[in-house]
Amino acid sequence: MSRLRRPPLPLALLSLALCQTQGAWAQQSWIDTPLVLQRTPQLAETIPNAERGLRPSFVEGDRISGRPNLETVIEGNGSIRRGDTVIRADRLEYYQPDDLAKANGNVRVNQAGNVYEGPELQLKVETFEGFFSNVRYQFLETGGRGEAERIDFIDSNVSVARQATYTTCRREDYPGWMPAWLLSAATLTTDTEENIGTATGARMSFMGITTPPLPSLTFPLNNQRKSGILPPVFGVDSVNGTEVLLPYYWNIAPNRDATLYPTLMAKRGINLGTEFRYLENGYAGTIRADYMPADTLRDRDRWGLWTRHNQSFDPKPFGLDSLSASLRLNRVSDNDYWRDFSRTPTLSSRLLDSEGSIDWSRGDWSGRVRALSYQTLQYTLSPITPPYDRVPQITANNTQYDWNGFDVSTSLDYTRFRADRQYAPLLNGQRQPDGERAFGILQVSRPWITPASFVIPKVQLHATSYQFDAPLANGANSASRTVPTFSIDSGLVFERDASFFGRAFRQTLEPRLFYVRTPYRDQSQLPVYDTAANDFNFATIYTENAFSGQDRISDSNLLTAGVSTRLIDPDSGEEAARFGIAQRFRFADQRVTLPGALPVTDRLSDVLLGAQINWTSKWTLDSTIQYNPDERRSVRSTLSGRYNPGSYRTINAALRYQADSTPLVQDGSKSIDIGFQWPLNDLWGDKGKNLGPGKGEGGGRWYAVGRMNYSLKDSKLTDGVIGVEYDGCCWIGRVVLERLTTGQVTANTRIMFQIEFVGFASVGVGANPMGTLAQNIQRYQPLRTPGERPSRFTNYD
Template sequence: MQAHAQLAEAAGTVPEVTAPAPGDQAQDLQLKPSTLLQETYTPEVRSQQPIYIKGDSLSGQPDIKASVHGEAELRRGDTMIRADKLDYAVPDDKVNAVGSVHINKAGNVFDGSKLDLEVDAFKGSFEDASYRFLVNSAHGESSRVDFLDRDHAVVHHATYTTCQRDDEASWQPAWQLQAETIHVDMAEEVGVAENAKLKFKGVTILPVPRMSFPLSDKRKSGFLPPTQGMDSQGGFEYTQPYYWNIAPNRDLTLFPSVMTRRGVNLGAQFRYLEPSYSGEAYANYMPGDSLRDRDRWGYSWQHRGTIDSPIGGLGLNLNLNRVSDDNYWRDFRWAPIALRQRLLPSTANLSWAKGDGVLSLNVVRYQTLQDPASPIAPPYSMVPQLQYRYTPLELPHGLDFTMVADTTRFELIRPLAGQIGNNGQRSYVQAQLSRPFLSPGAFITPKLMLHSAMYQTDQFMSNGSKSAQRTLPTFSLDSGLIFERDTSLFGKKLTQTFEPRAFYTYTPYRDQSMLPLYDTGRSDFNFASIFSENDYVGQDRIADNHLLTLGATSRFFDPDTGAEKFKLAIAQRVRFSDQRVLLPGEVPATSRFSDILLGAAVNWTDKWSFEGTTQYNQDLKRTVRTTATARYSPSNYRTFNIGYRTQYDTTAQTDASKLVDVGWQWPINDLWGDKGKDLGPGRGQGGGRWYAVGRLNYSIKDKQLVDTVVGFEYDGCCWIGRVVLERLQSSITQSNLRLLFQLEFVGFSRLSFGADPERSLKQNVPRYQYLREAVTPPSRFTNYD
């Protein structure tokens, strides 16, 4: 028979206890506070909470002392204490417990032999205590735990691991931290170990006098795990990052590096997030880089924001990128993607929107990184561009209208040797008016367009003038029908459509050969551009098109879900007059029929899909371009992708390129019948599993691999090993080879040799999934006593 007692009555109403609401976890690349277990009660409310005790027998004096024997239990709020025997002193709010003592505090569990504790202050000591934290399932043993307050404790002669114990008596964790003391801060979710050593498979791999480590995914200041690596350019490399968590919405990462063949590199990244603006800035500086015998540097800054003003909301966006030299993009492969390109844009945009109009002021400048083996012509910079776009949303009679007015100053910065430029000012107005007529089975949309442009150049144009004007009208008529029927395919009921489409466009000829080319090029020939009015992208050439495009599409839908299972498409242009407006070096199109575009897409199940497009030339009687991709993904962590691309040079009558691209992530255990468990995204498929990952880009024409990323991952439940071989082509004749190795102690830390292999796999392998990703922290009620 159990005795029950309530020793203190709360004054007022105690609020209902609820679990914390789930929230996003702070990731390495997220500026937001983590929503982990927080104190449910304020100190004022907690001091008024009643204490409940129970046990086989109860003795003592009311409001003075209580002694409980046999399955003794004490509860207050989110704290529960259970023991063979406990004594509670009411005036001191102090409990003494002995014999199989068990504490559950908001889901964190402690077990030991003897406890002395001030319950409300949660201050005292616990002998021979083991512990388990709710948020990350980490656990360990100790000789004593000193509770300093409700959020802080010191664990003496402690062990710490996230490896979960099995039923074998000889079980030992795969990795374990052993320390003289561990200072636990549950408010900051940080542990600090002193006189510690990290053991893996019983071998000490990292002895450290002092180290801090996270108790959750919450961001914290401190040194990040170092990275060691070796590649063919820099030799042996050592990087020691330091992370400064300035505030929940601001942080700074410093990453100094030493490379045996190149010298010292100093890098930093700063990020910020405010209600009206956000951004990130990166910079690095390498004095006296031995690889190029010069100082090297680069910076990148992206800013997005709005500004309150008396005239309404303003938007300010910046994207600034600049590097020290032409070889930066190939020598700094760890830099942000924005700096690993040969054409670096720097843009500034100030915009104002009111009603149906948007006014914007833009500045765009380019830095072109030249490769003597493969030079590229720098584009014109816009310094500046002023543009107004007007798109009324409500017009009578179903009309659609758009007008754009633009004036831009174009300048060629650092032209390529032999490149002839003509800086100048271009102003244009483009207006279009359309009236769509729609019905369930048909549509027709007539459209009128008017484009008027004026040029004022610094140098004489080919006609001997520094100014020119051009005004051109365009008419188009887009129409189509939609037929539908019920059908079946491979025993599956489907809805099939047949959608013929006809698109007519006419633009009269105007001589534009004297006009400079500031931002114009030929558009790609595909299913989008074949149904458009202009063959060119930009404003400097308006094609003299007199065309009729005929096409048809047939789709197969699931009638219950509306999901598209199968699609076939075909399109071809009929030209009624020869093309006369050309870009320099172009051959006029005189054939009455264009190449035929054929396309197909299959998404029969969620497991696999196929998509392909081919361009067939009737004069050559062969395909001149083909793109095809196929994917098979039967479950999480099982994906195989293959792509094929070929381009035929119709002028040289030879293949310009032929590429095969293969990417995969697959459990190797499948080979011997071990299918594992699908634990969901971010949880892996169970322990003891090997995964093959990689991507191969092979040039059939050159008979060689262009880019290679291949590796293996091993999931040991509480630890993950990764090894990746990466060879990326940096130019026609040069490539960079790196071996990347990483040992991840789940929920604790990572040790890397080379750059982060996870980052390389995520960037290169399509549909790659991390074996461990942060999940919503559990409620304290998931471990409720």
């Protein structure tokens, strides 16, 4: 069965966050934990008790004596094997009528990979009932181990240890056998069927510091989810005062769970939050709600609601090939919510979209019916223009390839646009009215494609009709427009064998010409509902329309010329490098523009130059330059690179430059973005070990982690995360400092501390501070990630 997955997070993890901010404390949201759908990997099955009794027993030793069907005595290197259970000892006595084994001297029991060792054992082999005195034990799945005065085996799944200890620290990592952390308990009950350990009268010791006795606590015996208190987070904030977050995780069912996270803010009050996740065969989703009654600082109630739901329908009605639906809600109580409660998803955007849609397909046809509405969180220091709501939008599309040699596509759309007139954009001196727009696009192309060339002529007809709720500046309540377009895309591909720096390649040379002709149609009176100017890049320079959206169709008489070359590994087919250059030639001045924009009159556009180099899997370099030949300067450039030589080693860097719009001003926006994860032990020659994915590189290793976005123009850090991680084999420590800008003049700064006890208490990707690292650092790898459950044969006797 597919399952939701959230890493188990029991009580014994301490996560401390002290914050000193100029605004609200920006903490990662629990809803940011990704919804991972996966089939739970199964442990190589233990043998059921009913089947265990039907299996034969095998005995061996230096000397064997006894009476048939009564008892067997084995002396010297004795062993009894039945199914997945092996008992070894200096002396073994097995009484067949009672199915009772008695073992003395160097006793070792291996039960499905779990190992118990001690001086004396009594055990009913079939039901696995009995006791073990002065025992040492080790569990296969977590690597956890410990000692007990006595273990009572209730059955093959449940055991109770008296005066027991538990840790995942290994003796070989601590020569003096002083584990970094140790759980001591009066009783320790383990249930391998439920994968839960329960300790009573428990104390937790870490680095010599011991907690007061706890009446009871539970912990996982594997990487599966379990109910329990999540790691608490403590904070001190200059606005909110002392903050205490104590979440509780409820594992309702394999396909449902919930998280309750009450937060006490000394200066605000109590924020009550909950998140519910569900997964069924035909649908899945997440519901999150926060509520703070009577916020003391704002003197009002505060709330937020975020939902996600996706559903597929089967059987499908009306002969459809597919039918699905989705729902997304994002709403908060007020404009200040994104700054005051930055622990929520609202932090990432001040445009909160809510959308419901139904998608369908049948044969060559596909379509959608949707409603899209925005809540815009206005901020006096940084106001924004909200987009138009679409209530509703209905689309239908048809695409047919190779229809008598032609490719034919049709797009139909009806949309009702609505916006707050207070913030609606101006058109010819007055606010744009709400309205309805219907359009149809017919495209017909005839491709001629060979291995060495392609020619694709295409004709397009775009027809649009508007109905407005209020008259335009010219008094019209309706408008229409029909625009034809002709384009032809062509190119050649040349290849040759080449060698660079002693490496053989297949090199290509690919010239390309793209011509587009669209006649002028006056569109200056038409409103702008969903249209913006296209960015100037290698993708848009070969397109017919200079605008995205459907409210403006650019008049064009353009020819784009470009050439690229690629270096391809002849053995693997991988692309090692790509270089390209392109420029647009304009034969007539642009006349169709967006409101307030100036027409383009230059006959030659800026020159685009690009390069992408993947010489090896370790190195990647990508750069784009937009060069203005008239001003003889670069108006925009981006240079990014990545070095990733192995696990837990990655450096990402990007340099971005955007020139000022005024040619005489040589200043502009300049920033550098650097992210990294790197073992500090490499600096003194300790390269570590490759222990496999999600297992780190060995104990005693330090890792530097961070990401910094620095404005060279303003000489200041805009956003930054920097920290260190320490892998102590059975525990991981993290210290992370984060600065996050939430407005033009406000920023949050916090420092986070975290201790993770490996195999006992772990933190998911969405929790702090590991979630902060995962979201900010490209290719960041957690030092521990849940892997496949081990087979019992990995510890086979």
